[in-house]
Amino acid sequence: MQINRLFEIIYILLNKELITAPELAEHFEVSVRTIYRDIDTLSSAGIPIYAVQGKGGGISLLDDYILDKSLLTEKEQNEILYALQSLSIAKAPESEDVLDRLSRLFNKNKTSWIEVDFSPWGSDEKRSFQFTIIKDAILSHRIIEFNYFSSSGEKSARRVEPVKLIFKVHAWYLQGFCLTRNAYRTFKIARMADLLMTEQVFTERVPGELKNGVQAEKTQKWIQVCLRISDEGAYRVYDEFDEKDVTKNGEGSFTVTTLLPENEWLIRYILSFGADVKILSPPHIRDRLRNELNKISSKY
Incomplete structure (x- = not known):
């Protein structure tokens, strides 16, 4: 949508002293003519945006420009701040600085609404x-x-x-x-x-x-697998299976009927439940699991 592109152009210009129309066109995957129309729209809205012609030229904002918060509704202000915060989580260049400036402009405290940690528990x-x-x-x-x-x-x-x-x-x-x-x-x-x-x-x-x-x-082959998972394994049921595939039984256990890939991963995955799981079907997967357990038992 054009309105989203216009706000992103402002965001880009707030972080760059100068950028060319072809660079903006490539970023948004639109024509250079469309970018110039956007620039005219922003200028008509009173935003001091200008273009310098010739070699070394480009599009820029006046150095002392401050975004007029009255142009945005309360909801739009929040959406911009939340989007910037998600960018800062991914360590997007300079997003944290822009987030600070816009938070002060909108008179809002930064709400820590999202945290992403790519590493597993216990890693450095x-x-x-x-x-x-x-x-x-x-x-x-x-x-x-x-x-x-x-x-x-x-x-x-x-x-x-x-x-x-x-x-x-x-x-x-x-x-x-x-x-x-x-x-x-x-x-x-x-x-x-x-x-x-x-x-x-x-x-x-x-x-x-x-x-x-x-x-x-x-080309991976998928098969329907039916599992009974005890109440001790309940903490994994809704984390790892779709609700429509799960039936809660009267004694507290769960029956899960779902599609899983038929390969070595499947056997190791079922083994990860330990004694909390029982394979109801298909029989050949039950046999493969039994063979794997016999191999493990023979080592001890």
Whole structure:
């Protein structure tokens, strides 16, 4: 929507002394003509925005400009502050400074309404710092290097063009083009070590290629699994399963009927419930679990 774009243009100009119309057009994925129309709209609204022609020129605000809070409703002021706070959580450049200034302008106390901690319980700040490195590498199109441990524990050195961070099924992943394997790959963040952002800049590849690199996920076989989880395991039921898949039984246990991927992960996932779970169906998954338990028992 144009109104959102206009406010974001003001936000950008508050943080930059000068920016060109083509740069704004590329950022918003609109034409340069549209940007100039936006500039005219802002000027007509009394915002002192001007353009400098020629080499080294661009669009800017007067140095002493202060956003007129009367232009915004109470709800719009809150939405801007909340959006900026969410940006500061992700460590967006200078968002904290702008948040402070706008909070004072709107005469509002900053409400700490959101907190995001990317690291698991008990980990140190190093894990959280990984996300800052990856985010910066994605935004600046710079290659990253790290050691990666596969699900079987094998260690390999990787060079990757990072594309996207994904949170899925209680874990963070990175999608990117692996220069070591010459193909798109999905990496589990928890298995990455010695992460480093290099100075080498890469050119963004065709977006469609990313889909070809993650098709294994689409071909994964899914099966319907029925589990009975005891009342001792209740704390995990609504955290990990959709409410429509859960039936609470009279004695306090739960019956869960849901779709799960049929692979080694499934057996290990069910084992994570310990004695709090019983597989009702399908029978072959029950047999696989029994075999796994026999292997574990034989070790002791």
